[in-house]
Amino acid sequence: MTGAIPAAASLYERVRRVIPPIEWPAFTDDIDAILALKRERNAVILAHNYQTPEIFHCVADIVGDSLALARKAMAIDADIIVLAGVHFMAETAKLLNPHKTVLIPDVAAGCSLADSITPADVRLLRQRYPGVPVVTYVNTCATVKAESDICCTSGNALAVVESLGAPRVIMLPDEYLARNIAAQTRVDIIAWKGHCEVHERFTPGDIRELREAHPGLTVLAHPECPPNVVAEADFAGSTAAMSEYVGRIKPARVVLMTECSMSDNVAVEHPEVEFIRPCNLCPHMKRITLANIRSALEQNRHVVTIEAQIADRARQAVERMLAI
Template sequence: MLDVPMPARTLYDRVKRVIPSIEWPVFVDDIEAILALKRQRNAVILAHNYQTPEIFHCVADIVGDSLALARKAADTRADVIVLAGVHFMAETAKLLNPDKTVLIPDLEAGCSLAESISPADVRLMRRHYPDVPVVTYVNTSAAVKAESDICCTSGNAKAVVESLGVSRVMMLPDEYLARNIAAETDVEIIAWKGHCEVHERFTPADIRDLRENNPGVVVLAHPECPPEVVALADFSGSTAAMSDYVGREKPGRVVLLTECSMSDNVAVAHPEVDFVRPCNLCPHMKRITLANIRSALEENRHEVTIEPALAEPARRAVERMLAI
């Protein structure tokens, strides 16, 4: 491997199974600069499980799924939070840290689910279903959260729905998550028609092909996948739950039906497991790079702000979720 300064060489040991040595020198300058900038600015980097390994394992301070990032964002003592993820995640971090500087490295890092529903849509649903509480997936804008009663993630959706003690709820905007949770609870769930552009592409045929070409493979599916895909999987759960499953069960061969960087990040901790990698890539997550994380810290861009009139009710919906 080409000579690189410390601590980058030490960091490479973490990711050498998923990043070829010939690629590593391309990342070194940005990694070294980011580590120094974090110290200078008392900053932390929150990275979602879908970030690439050089971000997830080499510069991030807090990693996880949406629920873990939301919980840990509420506890950080840093002055600056850089969200290596998509815009709704940065807004959630700002809701929970109104007095801190929250940066997102690329303003175009969006989400098909967040874009599938507007505050006006939620108000329309309330008119159609008066007195039915609105459970809103965190994959939504702060403005949509402000119209909601409580938020949920894929990891706690069932617990949130059942915590309300009612017979019927609206769960917005992910139709497939709503249908998959409906199969696990007696609560009637009214769904919206939003879909994740990564997970909606998985099909039952994909699973059949994976099993045929990889005998003995264990199939783990995210609950944003279509219900017919989840039904054929060996396990379904949030990205955190899938990672925990691999660590607990240690399958000889496994496939994660979710965004492609997830497999790389989990594989780092489990060299004994063979990961089959179908690559459904999230173009929004991949807008976040080491280079623009560095620029965010150097130039204080792009700062996330939320109007106070929206922030208060949106924060209440997120905090109700975190209290469960």
């Protein structure tokens, strides 16, 4: 039989090291449908580094950490944006692309950090610490961003904090990120008690056990991990920084102390590196699947909306971050 080779068939070589051959047929129909729907609807897919390889490497147009997605979203020439990630990321894409349709495949794809703080909490902190600027991690809902002076990500948090020229800042909502940044600056940082349900589970003991089991192991940790975990690691940085480190240093054997799919996605790019995988999954990221990305494009669901007054204030906080 002759004819065009299905698009999905040409993609398997890219992911064969991380997706077993027996699993691949389960993905091909959705991949082919999504690729066709993107063309038909002038749509693009933004995928966070924690998405599974069949999404990250086979249907996504723009990939990266939250900072990269925020920056690249501003230059997208498309009518529709599908955010393969969690809800706060879809809100950020909408803030920066107010005239485009932004879809989130599953509205329940949330975040423990975003759930840990409310706009009322921010207002009370401002009352307690009058005049102290508020730096809010992008892992928050738009209503919290709207109460903030400026946003940050794990990749630019130190630069954002020091850009304010203030002796003291409030940094929300990730306590561990705030404490890890506080160790790198003279700025007095007031932290909140929010934690990432993935990164808070890592311990120094985990790293010591991994080093014992895998001699010569290089350990990279995300700054949402507890400070004692960061102290045990060889390097700490955002998901983008970890990926860059692997590409630049090319350690023979590495472990990424972060969400499980990150290792699979970086491994595709670096077949010469052995990845040890401590598999802590984010239940929210894993709500995004090829099937519901396809449904989002077929049925125009679920459309992300933000009240105009909230959006204007939240956008200012994000744009101040992007200007640094």
